[in-house]
Each structure stands twice: as C-alpha cells, then as structure tokens.
Amino acid sequence: MDDGLSSGTEAAAPIRVVLTKLGLDGHDRGIKVVARILRDAGMEVVYLGLRQTTDSIVAAAVQEDADAIGLSMHNAGHMTLAPAMLKAMAEAELEIPLVVGGIIPEDDVQSLSDAGVAVVLGPGAPSEEVVNSVRAAVAAA
Amino acid sequence: MSLRTSPPEDLVARALDGDRRAVGRLLTLVERGGADAETVASLTQPHAGRAHVVGITGSPGAGKSTLVSQLVAGIVDNGTVPAVLAVDPSSPLTGGAILGDRVRMADVDGVAFIRSVATRGHAGGLALSIPGATRVLDAVGYSPVIIETVGVGQVEVDVTAAADTTVVVVTPGMGDAVQANKAGLLEVADIFVVNKADRPGASDARRDLELMLEFSHVTGQENENYRPPILMTNSLDGDGVAEVLSAIDTHRRFLDDSGERAVRTRRRIRFEIENRLAMAFDVTLAQRLAEPATEALIDRVAQGDLSVVDAAEQLRQMMLGSREN
C-alpha cells in the first residue's frame, strides 16, 4: 500500500482475550482484577460475566475472534471444567490458548498443562507474570 | 490456525457460506484497517444492502445493552437473526479496553452474532471500522444489524446517527434527557426510549423529552411526516420492548414509503467517504509536517522572515502538488 486511504493503524492490533468464569462460581473479584491488569497492558478484554457454559464461551470466542480464552476458577472444579473447556474448543476447531487462573494446587498444575491448558496462574500471580504469560501463549499459538 | 493466515478472499467465501469463525476473522481485518480491510470492503459490498441498521445510543449505564438483549430476543422470535456491534471505549492511556456489553446479552449470545468493538483511540478509526463491520454482517445475512454506542463522543454519536433507525435511550432522573439534548442526541433520534421506567421519575423524563421535541418543532428540525415516538421500557423484564420493535418497524416502513431511505443511504455513503478522506488527509498532513521542509519554514517564521499564514499556504500548495502525482 499505502495510498493514505487505509483505515486505522495496522501495526500493534491489541491482543483480544475472552475472560470469564465457568459453572456456578459466584466470585468475581479476582477476575475483575485480572481484567484490569490485561487492559492496563493494552489488551482488549471481552468480559462475559459469570455462569457461562463451555458452549457460550466458545460462541463468544468465535464471534469476538479472540486470541485467547481466560478462565477464572475458584470452586475446585478445575480438573473437570478445564478439560471440558478444551474439548469444547477442540470441537469448534478453536486453536487459541486457554489460560486458567485461580486457586489450583501444585499437583494439579502439571496435569492441566498436560491436558493442554497453555498457562496456569495462581491467585497471587504478579501482574507482569499474568501479562507476559498471556502474551507468550498468544505468540506461540 | 489456517483461518488466521487465510486470505480475505477465502474468508469472505467461507463467511458467505455461513462459517461464523470466518465472519469473526473478517471483522478483525476490518478493524485493523489497511489493504485487507479494503479488500474485504470491496468483496462484501455486492452482497450488502439488505440489512436494516439500527443505532442505539444514550448515556453510560442507561441500559442499552440490556435493551439490546431484549430486542435481539424479540427479533429472533420474529424469525430473523440479528447481529450486534457493541462499542465500548478504549483506555486513552494504555489502548486497552474492558468490553463488558456481552454480560447483559448472555441470554442471546448463542443466537445473534455479537461483536464487542473498542474505540481504539485512533481518531476516526471507529468511523471507518463500524461501517465496514456493518457491511460484513449485512453481507452474510444478519438483519437487522444493531450498533450500540455510548452517546458521549462525537464519533460515537456520528456512527450511530449514520444508522437507518437511531434509538436514543434515556433514563429517569438526573436530567438525563437534558444531557442527551446537550450531547446532540435529540436531533439524531428516530425513536426515544425512556428505559428503567420501573424507576421513579420516568414520566418526568418523558415530559422533558416532549418539551424538547416541541421546541425542535418550532425550530423546524423535525421531519413533517415523521414524529419520533417516546416509549417506556423496563429492560429487565421486557416491558415495552415489543413497542420498541414495532416502532423500529414503523420507522423502517416510513423510510421506504417516503423515499427517506435513499436520502439516508446517500448520507451514510457521504459520511464514509468523508471519513476516509479525512483520515487520508490526516496521514498526509502528519507526514508533511514531519518533513525537513516544514522545519525550515518554521525556522523562517521564527526568524521573522515569513508569516505563519504564508508558511501554512506554502505547505498547502506542497501538499496539493503531492496529491496529484
């Protein structure tokens, strides 16, 4: 190009993350903090709110053309919910990283990684770690 | 993976075939701008022009997304599949954004195609990306296409005003209607909705609007054959939503019967051309101002050898020259 008629800036399109919780988990304080951290790092966070299903998250990620899905979990259901999410993503041929955050015991972290979760973040993960790991996961996809 | 690297031509073909992932990807290309966005625009244009475009605007928190969710449900019941472009502001500091409109649309996000759009700071960017995104959604068969914007920034108001039917949402109390007037929303409204009508002060808000409309009647802003209705809704339980849908339909028929649709279509095309040119001139201007020649002119003005007016005129001549070759 550039005839000067192009719209917008092509460089540095922000990373878009669909951020949500899965299942009947009613806490949203942690996820709002994460949303702000990602926004402050220049990302676009599509916040879905609480009580989503794997299908509704996949539908949103498709429509939003998300670069990653972030799932916050605080109800100890991560060992079933995270794999269920991965399965739904695979069925929809959504080849984007799944990032999981929440209170996840050390022992489970490895199993989640083995199952295909791109990043597992503990509740106290510092902002830089959150941002850098999402960036790295998106870049690797 | 393959989708990420697919050329726009393939994506358009797949999107026209009903592949939602391709639609999502096309919207990303449109938003990014540049050569791909232009390719998408020219490939989708021949298929577009069928969808009715509805703009929904109003002050922050007025209940626009909640109302949109209800409208979408009603539209689906009536047998078409709508799309929604939900615009939220980007942070001017970091360029990031928290796009939260989907939270209120959770009931319908599996049926309608909903896309959250950040304003992305770039002046005029939204004014180009929203028409482009609307064209994609229209081309692949969504109808109507609903655009939700916060009625504060000029660009947001302009984008919504470029819709076929513009709905302005106000709420009871705090002089919301008066604020809407100040923000220039009254002139662009085809339909008024007093949302949160379950709250005290709803009839006051309605009266405020009626008074201001009376006033606009006096100043002759109003179309003779169409008077914007004022409707009351409670978007939490859906009260009044059917009336909004039928008002949109009535307005749509008015556009067709009165020939006003052609006027609006032309206005929308003009708006898009104008924005493309403004952006092009902005870019050219920025480039020109960054050149050494500009610095030299500034030096001469600073030294008292040249007037500011003459310096600007010389630059203008140089820019005109550069556009012609």
Ligand SMILES: Nc1nc2c(ncn2[C@@H]2O[C@H](COP(=O)(O)OP(=O)(O)OP(=O)(O)O)[C@@H](O)[C@H]2O)c(=O)[nH]1
């Ligand atoms: N009482 C009452 N509350 C409502 C109504 N409609 C929406 N709300 C509430 O108002 C708040 C804001 O609603 P939204 O739909 O997010 O408003 P919005 O105009 O889209 O907000 P922004 O996009 O942030 O400008 C939410 O808490 C809704 O539940 C209504 O008719 N009555």
Ligand SMILES: [Mg+2]
């Ligand atoms: Mg909203």
